[in-house]
Amino acid sequence: MRRVAVLGAGSWGTTFAKVLADAGTPVTLWARRAEVAEAVAREHRNPEYLPDVTLPAELAATADADEALAGAEAVVLALPAQRLRENLEHWRPHLPEGVTLVSLAKGVERGTLLRMSEVICQVTDAGADRVAVVSGPNLAGEIAAEQPTATVVACRDHDRAVAVQHACSTGYFKPYTNTDVVGCELGGACKNVIALACGTAVGLGYGDNTMASLITRGLAEISRLAVALGAEPLTLAGLAGMGDLVATCSSPLSRNRRFGEALGRGMSVAEAEEANHGQVAEGVKSCDAISELARRHGVDTPIVDAVRRVCDGEVSAKEVGDELINRELKVE
Numbered sequence: 016m017r018r019v020a021v022l023g024a025g026s027w028g029t030t031f032a033k034v035l036a037d038a039g040t041p042v043t044l045w046a047r048r049a050e051v052a053e054a055v056a057r058e059h060r061n062p063e064y065l066p067d068v069t070l071p072a073e074l075a076a077t078a079d080a081d082e083a084l085a086g087a088e089a090v091v092l093a094l095p096a097q098r099l100r101e102n103l104e105h106w107r108p109h110l111p112e113g114v115t116l117v118s119l120a121k122g123v124e125r126g127t128l129l130r131m132s133e134v135i136c137q138v139t140d141a142g143a144d145r146v147a148v149v150s151g152p153n154l155a156g157e158i159a160a161e162q163p164t165a166t167v168v169a170c171r172d173h174d175r176a177v178a179v180q181h182a183c184s185t186g187y188f189k190p191y192t193n194t195d196v197v198g199c200e201l202g203g204a205c206k207n208v209i210a211l212a213c214g215t216a217v218g219l220g221y222g223d224n225t226m227a228s229l230i231t232r233g234l235a236e237i238s239r240l241a242v243a244l245g246a247e248p249l250t251l252a253g254l255a256g257m258g259d260l261v262a263t264c265s266s267p268l269s270r271n272r273r274f275g276e277a278l279g280r281g282m283s284v285a286e287a288e289e290a291n292h293g294q295v296a297e298g299v300k301s302c303d304a305i306s307e308l309a310r311r312h313g314v315d316t317p318i319v320d321a322v323r324r325v326c327d328g329e330v331s332a333k334e335v336g337d338e339l340i341n342r343e344l345k346v347e
């Protein structure tokens with residue numbers, strides 16, 4: 016690929032820019048703050064988000080979005096889900112004609128209940144075939160340390176997915192393609208909420224049986240919802256479904272799981288946010304939208320609903336856990 020712009024220099028944006036650079040793709044990273052762009056460009060570091068990682072010398076960085084966008088063949092959007100629309104509206108006039116738009120965010124927009132690819136199409140007027148998403152078991156810290164993992168590049172236009180796949184393929188990062196954007200996006204957004212539930216269980220002192228039960232029943236509700244919205248069931252058994260769910264629910268590196276643990280130990284949402292050092296736990300921001308999306312489509316999502324009620328302060332983590340185990344008995 017000729018050149019890629021990565022907009023957003025948090026943990027994942029910076030790491031994905033490193034992956035692209037390591038794959039030999041010319042890439043410019045846009046950071047909101049000039050000091051972050053400066054540190055990446057001159058010292059090859061992002062002290063706030065990846066303090067222990069030396070970034071490739073070829074990775075360019077700027078705080079000027081126009082500069083990052085000029086001549087880009089693909090634009091990678093690496094912002095928190097609820098911040099995508101306002102920034103994209105701002106960048107829209109500067110997007111190169113026909114550019115591939117790639118979303119890294121794992122969330123559903125509050126209020127509109129739109130997936131990120133839908134927000135991108137709505138704001139930019141791009142056809143759905145121009146929008147790709149990258150989703151899979153991709154904890155940024157491990158990838159920045161070049162530990163091997165796989166992911167999915169999903170796009171309705173297979174050729175665009177292949178172009179992105181080649182642009183980000185390295186000795187430690189293995190992208191597969193898929194045309195099921197709905198399944199990949201919902202897998203990524205919903206697993207954050209299930210990871211909150213798993214973290215909460217850990218915080219309450221529960222062990223691996225509880226965890227495995229939440230992961231498995233979580234996958235059942237993610238799959239029901241995604242299929243109701245048009246996803247292929249097999250996508251949810253793949254990297255962007257089960258793969259990401261298992262990684263996020265099991266890893267102490269996951270911000271969502273850590274946030275859940277804090278809730279399980281009795282912290283309020285505000286206290287848990289502070290303990291997460293201001294980094295985004297997308298499940299907290301998206302759980303109400305996902306719960307509402309499921310309600311509108313007549314899909315039963317008890318774990319997502321339970322997490323939403325805890326995040327809204329309606330019930331305690333302990334109470335909601337008791338409620339879940341005491342739900343009516345039924346066929347698996």
Ligand SMILES: NC(=O)C1=CN([C@@H]2O[C@H](COP(=O)(O)OP(=O)(O)OC[C@H]3O[C@@H](n4cnc5c(N)ncnc54)[C@H](O)[C@@H]3O)[C@@H](O)[C@H]2O)C=CC1
Nearest residue numbers: 024025026027028094098119120121153154155294295297
């Ligand atoms: N960190 C990870 O391991 C992974 C994260 N993701 C997803 O990628 C997305 C971005 O996550 P991270 O990079 O990890 O988040 P982060 O919390 O590490 O960084 C967020 C970035 O967005 C910027 N930002 C925050 N508010 C903004 C605003 N109003 N306008 C412009 N920029 C703003 C921050 O300055 C920062 O650069 C999320 O949806 C997350 O779920 C997906 C896969 C892996």
Ligand SMILES: O=C(CO)COP(=O)(O)O
Nearest residue numbers: 151152153154269270271
């Ligand atoms: O999406 C992720 C791993 O695939 C990152 O999860 P957290 O946002 O919970 O850290």
